[in-house]
Amino acid sequence: MKIAIASGKGGTGKTTLATNLASYLAEKEEVVLTDLDVEEPNSGLFINADLVKKEDKFKMIPEWIEDKCTLCGICQKVCNFHAVIQLGTQILVFPELCHSCYACSELCPTDALPMIPQKMGELSHYHRNKLTFIESRLEIGQEQAVPLISQTLDYVDRHFPNEIIKLYDAPPGTSCPVIEATKDADFVILVTEPTPFGLHDLKLAVETMKELKKETGVVVNRFGIGNDDVLRYCKEENIPILAKIPNSRKIAELYSSGELIYRKLPEVKQQLDGIIEHIL
Amino acid sequence: MKEIVVISGKGGTGKTSVTASFAYLGGEETVVADCDVDAADMHLLLQPDFSKAEDFYSGEVAIINQDECIKCGKCAEVCRFDAIPIIDTQYIVQPLDCEGCGYCARVCPTNAITNESQNVGQWYISNIKTGSVMVHAKLAIGADNSGKLVAKVKNEAKLLAKNRNSDFIIIDGSPGVGCPVVSSLSGANFVVLVTEPSVSGLHDLKRVYKLVKKFNIKAGCIINKFDINENVTKEIGEFLKKENIAHISNLPYDDNFTKAMTVGQTIVEFDKGQLQTILTESWSKVKQLTINN
Numbered sequence: 001m002k003i004a005i006a007s008g009k010g011g012t013g014k015t016t017l018a019t020n021l022a023s024y025l026a027e028k029e030e031v032v033l034t035d036l037d038v039e040e041p042n043s044g045l046f047i048n049a050d051l052v053k054k055e056d057k058f059k060m061i062p063e064w065i066e067d068k069c070t071l072c073g074i075c076q077k078v079c080n081f082h083a084v085i086q087l088g089t090q091i092l093v094f095p096e097l098c099h100s101c102y103a104c105s106e107l108c109p110t111d112a113l114p115m116i117p118q119k120m121g122e123l124s125h126y127h128r129n130k131l132t133f134i135e136s137r138l139e140i141g142q143e144q145a146v147p148l149i150s151q152t153l154d155y156v157d158r159h160f161p162n163e164i165i166k167l168y169d170a171p172p173g174t175s176c177p178v179i180e181a182t183k184d185a186d187f188v189i190l191v192t193e194p195t196p197f198g199l200h201d202l203k204l205a206v207e208t209m210k211e212l213k214k215e216t217g218v219v220v221n222r223f224g225i226g227n228d229d230v231l232r233y234c235k236e237e238n239i240p241i242l243a244k245i246p247n248s249r250k251i252a253e254l255y256s257s258g259e260l261i262y263r264k265l266p267e268v269k270q271q272l273d274g275i276i277e278h279i280l
Numbered sequence: 281m282k283e284i285v286v287i288s289g290k291g292g293t294g295k296t297s298v299t300a301s302f303a304y305l306g307g308e309e310t311v312v313a314d315c316d317v318d319a320a321d322m323h324l325l326l327q328p329d330f331s332k333a334e335d336f337y338s339g340e341v342a343i344i345n346q347d348e349c350i351k352c353g354k355c356a357e358v359c360r361f362d363a364i365p366i367i368d369t370q371y372i373v374q375p376l377d378c379e380g381c382g383y384c385a386r387v388c389p390t391n392a393i394t395n396e397s398q399n400v401g402q403w404y405i406s407n408i409k410t411g412s413v414m415v416h417a418k419l420a421i422g423a424d425n426s427g428k429l430v431a432k433v434k435n436e437a438k439l440l441a442k443n444r445n446s447d448f449i450i451i452d453g454s455p456g457v458g459c460p461v462v463s464s465l466s467g468a469n470f471v472v473l474v475t476e477p478s479v480s481g482l483h484d485l486k487r488v489y490k491l492v493k494k495f496n497i498k499a500g501c502i503i504n505k506f507d508i509n510e511n512v513t514k515e516i517g518e519f520l521k522k523e524n525i526a527h528i529s530n531l532p533y534d535d536n537f538t539k540a541m542t543v544g545q546t547i548v549e550f551d552k553g554q555l556q557t558i559l560t561e562s563w564s565k566v567k568q569l570t571i572n573n
Contacts, residue, residue: 008318008319009291009292009319009321010290010291010292010319010455011290011291011292011293011455012291012292015480037456039455039456039457039458039487040289040290040455040456040457040480040483040484040487040488042290042479042480042483042484045479045480045483046479078382078383078386080340080380080381080382080395081381099379099381100360101360101361101379101381101383102358102360102383103358103381103382103383103386106358106383107383107386138457138458140457140487140490140491140494141491141494142458143427143458143459143462144458144459145456145458171456172291172318172319172455172456173318173319173426173454173455173456174318174319174419174421174422175318175419175422175423175424175426175460176422176423176424176426177458178422179376179422183376195538195541195542196321196324196541196542196544197296197321197324197541200319200321200324201319201321204319204421207421208421208422211376211421211422212376212422225535225538226538226541226542227542249508249533252478252505252508252533253508253509255478255480256476256477256478256479256481256508256509256512257478257479257509257511257512258478258479
């Protein structure tokens with residue numbers, strides 16, 4: 001079972017929910033939590049586990065071999081991303097623009113642009129008791145999160161059987177990284193807050209998940225602030241409300257120090273039970 | 281004309297609320313750009329009139345003409361994105377997986393594949409309640425290329441600022457450190473980092489500042505909800521000192537943040553107390569730091 005935790009708006013409590021839910025479930029059964037917010041991975045700040053292994057992740061980019069090049073210009077012509085440019089008698093490669101499509105490399109008549117690996121990030125694998133935690137972080141300066149997310153998903157698929165519960169902490173937004181992080185999920189939990197910003201971005205997230213034909217449920221975080229518009233919207237759209245996590249300064253304080261809130265607050269545990277009952 | 285970008289690394293730290301307040305305080309002199317095109321929210325506070333709307337095309341998606349296809353499978357073979365599965369004996373491009381590299385079209389022996397440019401969203405120019413104008417956008421669902429839409433929004437804002445002889449452009453950036461953030465930073469004169477004293481807030485601040493450093497742009501920081509965790513606030517203060525980032529101000533944990541948003545107002549309109557005072561002083565400092573830079 002694959003459950004992705006997403007939200008349109010950032011800072012609504014995705015990571016809080018993912019880490020608390022994973023740790024709570026892991027009290028009884030095997031759980032794999034994966035942080036796919038590779039630009040700003042935070043789940044690890046709330047998980048105490050031991051490092052099993054760490055590996056570099058690479059994306060493939062072309063490297064120009066001057067001696068083999070006849071300056072025919074095909075590479076530049078076939079690159080839709082302007083990542084390969086011919087300047088006089090030089091071929092310049094811009095790795096940050098490259099999408100690793102291999103067109104320049106494989107269509108080069110003289111093999112002058114072989115693909116070589118470039119480090120784009122690091123994957124870490126942690127484990128303690130029944131909880132496995134996988135985290136990937138993008139190197140600063142690398143612009144594309146999608147290839148790293150995709151490789152991280154592959155890693156999890158390869159190492160863990162389907163029967164295990166897998167939770168995925170997705171990046172915020174509604175663009176390509178979110179699609180990549182949620183497209184294989186069996187269920188998507190959308191975390192929001194009951195404010196105009198929360199509602200606006202929730203609508204975008206719901207539209208995105210409809211496009212992907214995903215079953216969704218909503219968790220309202222900081223319940224008690226703002227207004228009832230989020231609840232009304234979910235009712236109109238027939239989206240189940242899985243939990244309402246109350247707005248409280250205590251929760252904000254626990255979170256700020258990197259603590260799991262369900263261990264201190266029984267009312268939060270109750271809300272987690274509600275989510276588990278609905279999804280599993 | 282100076283460009284001020286507001287970013288945070290972590291989402292939900294109050295970036296947009298702060299930016300909208302600065303836009304309000306900046307009044308007619310300040311052009312506004314919402315570059316958080318993934319989840320654009322500033323329009324909810326600034327009453328834009330959407331006076332100009334235009335579609336934005338960027339990137340391509342492959343389409344296979346089934347009448348011309350001889351089912352040789354070459355396209356699927358070269359596609360690194362597994363975007364061309366066989367569905368009911370036909371090769372069909374999955375638009376959400378297609379990166380628009382065009383490789384498939386180049387190897388198709390019957391020229392059955394064409395590339396169509398993709399509508400990735402809309403962008404707008406609006407008159408707003410501050411007496412100025414705002415450039416904003418809406419990214420199409422699941423669209424790629426948000427970095428390019430960000431660049432478009434920024435460039436349009438620059439043009440407007442030039443024509444209006446504006447002193448400042450204030451830009452709301454997106455969370456993270458990836459392509460939209462990189463796009464919003466390029467060419468900026470000053471960066472305002474909005475953070476919160478939580479382990480994640482600090483962690484993300486450090487990462488996003490690494491990116492700012494690469495661009496060699498001066499930065500200042502506002503710590504929102506500073507009283508939630510005094511220890512982390514202290515840690516952030518030390519980080520700012522070490523990195524020579526101006527510590528602009530501390531904002532207290534205050535319900536008026538969300539109350540203002542709920543009635544569609546910026547904080548400085550809604551709050552007549554300490555938040556208004558601190559934000560007004562912060563905006564003066566930001567302007568000063570930007571000009572002195």
